[in-house]
Amino acid sequence: MRTTFDFSPLYRSMIGVDRMATLIEAAMRSEGDGNYPPCDIEKLGDDAYRISLAVAGFKPADIEVTAQPNLLVVSGQKGQGEENRLYLHHGIASRSFERRFELADYVVVKSADYADGVLAIDLVREVPEALKARRIEIANGGSGSSQLERLEDHPSDRQAA
Template sequence: MRNDFDLTAYRRSTIGFDRLFDMLEGRMRAEAGDNYPPFDLEKLSDDRYRITLAVAGFGPDDIEIVAKQGELVVTGRRTEDRDDGDYLHRGIAARPFERRFELADFVEVRSAEFANGLLTISLEREIPEAMKPRKIPITGTNPPLSAVETEREAA
C-alpha cells in the first residue's frame, strides 16, 4: 500500500513536535519499503508487550538486539556461510536485516528468547515511583473549631 501523505503543512504550523513528525515520516518510509522479517506485536496487559520476529535461517548468534534511548534495534547478519547443499530452490530468506521499533517512555526490554525460528522479545513499561500519581495528605496547625467558636465567628 502506497502512502503519499505529506506532513509539511503540519510541520509549518506546529512548534516542538519535530520528533513526532520525524517518527511518522520514518514509519511511512519503512512501511513502504522492506517488510523483512515479518513480526507480530502483542499487548499482553496495560504495561506488558511482546514482539515476535520470524527469523528462519538465522541462529541466536546471528542476531543482535540493542535497546537505546526510546528505540529498539534488532539486526540480523549470518556469521557463517550455510551453503552446504545443491539447492534447486532457495526460498528461506537469510539476507541481512535491521528492524527498528520506537519505544514509549519507561518501556524497557525484559528478555529475549529464540526458539523454532522465532525471536521473542518481552517488554514492560515501568513508571518510576516519582512519576506515579500520589495522594497528598492535608495537614493543618489549627485544631478544628468547636460549635461555640463557629457561632462566635459567624456573628
Template sequence: MRTFDLTPLYRSAIGFDRLANMIDSANRNEQQPSYPPYNIELLGENAYRITMAIAGFSKSELEIQSEEGNLTIKGAKEADTTERTYLYQGIAARNFERRFQLADHVKVVKATIENGLLHVDLVREIPEAMKPRQIEITD
C-alpha cells in the same frame, strides 16, 4: 500508500509533539523493510512482546541491542560455502537489521528463541516520581 493529516493531533495534544513527529516521519518513509516479519503484542497494561520470524538463524547469528530508547535486532548469516542447486528457494537467508523506537521508560526484559521465532519481552516501568499521586488540600 495512504497519507494521514496529523494537524488535529498537533492542535489538541500538548506535549505529544515528539509522538506526532514520529508518526509523521514513519508515514513518509516508504522504504520500510519487510524482512523479517514481526508482531508487536500487548501482554498487559505495561508489558509488550515483539515476536519476529527468524527461521534459519541460530542464537549466535543474532544480536539484540538496546540503547537510548532504540532497540536494534540484527541477524547476520555466516557465509555458506556449500554448493547448492535450488529448484525453488522460498526461505530467505539474508542478513537483516530491524530498529524499533521505544517509548520513555520502556526497557527490554528478556529475549528467547522458540520454534523459529524470536520473542523480545519489554516492560514499561514508570518511576514513582512520575506516577499520579493524590494532593491533599489544606486550610
C-alpha cells in the same frame, strides 16, 4: 501517490512535539524492505509487551538485539558456510536484516528468547515512582494557614518535619 504532511504549525503552538512529529514522519517513510522479517507485536498487560520476529534459518548467534534509549534494533547477519549449498528451490529467506522499533519513554527490554525459529523480545514500561500519579492529601487546618507558613514561623519545627 505519496502524501506529505507539514508539522511546522505544531512547532509554533506546542512545546515538545518535535519528537512526536519526527516519529510520525519516520513511520510514514517507506524504508525498502521494512517488513522483513515479519513480526507480531502483542500487548500482554497494562505495561507489558512482546515483539515476536519470524527468523527461521538464523541461529541465535546470527542475531543481535540492541536496546538504546527509545529505540530497539534487531539485526541478523547470516553465518558463514551457507554459500556452498546447491538449492533446487530456496524459499526460506535468509538475507540480512535490520528492524527498528521506536519505544515510548520508560519502555525497556526485559528479555529475549529464541525458540522454533521465532525471536521473542519482552518489553515493559517502568515509570519512575517520582513520575507516577499520586494522591495528595488535603489538610483540614481550620486556621487557613498552610503547612509552609507554619514551618516558616517555627524554624525548629522545620528540622523535625
